Amino acid sequence: DGGITQSPKYLFRKEGQNVTLSCEQNLNHDAMYWYRQDPGQGLRLIYYSQIVNDFQKGDIAEGYSVSREKKESFPLTVTSAQKNPTAFYLCASSTSRTEAYEQYFGPGTRLTVT
């Protein structure tokens, strides 16, 4: 089955620790995205990547870092510099080759930092 996988589904960390969230896609999509969602709110863009070895900051990139060494993978690191890391994190991918430009989302990782 083609799709996006995120692991783990739930993640718990102590304050001050960096943590890396995994995102893998087998849709052969060029673009990948990371969003953050807080309770009762819409999604906010953290980082996005249109091509391997290139990525851009989104609206709330501070305290986060990413890499795009392979087309299939776009891991997100939540650093200790992120003031409020507890949130629901969603990864997505898309292709610019269709008019629809729909983004396909993974199931998300719920991060809790205490």
Added chain:
Amino acid sequence: DAKTTQPPSMDCAEGRAANLPCNHSTISGNEYVYWYRQIHSQGPQYIIHGLKNNETNEMASLIITEDRKSSTLILPHATLRDTAVYYCIVRVPPYSGGGADGLTFGKGTHLIIQP
């Protein structure tokens, strides 16, 4: 991207048509209207998109007014599984010259299907 306005919540009886409105009065000529939905604790799911003509697929219909300042998403026979937050998004797709940056999600409409 143009701003969109949606009611925060709506109810609909199971089996009836659910009509979700979206206002996008500042939409520009090359911006498309997209609809996504998010079932609780899952990733959003693409539903449908359109430019100026009405569109229909297996999930829903999209009605865009002639002046393109508003649209309505129609779920023809709502089921309990359609309970979700529905997001209306306006943007220029990369295919038409827009950037491949992220989508801007507002708070959407929480649609509750009543049994």
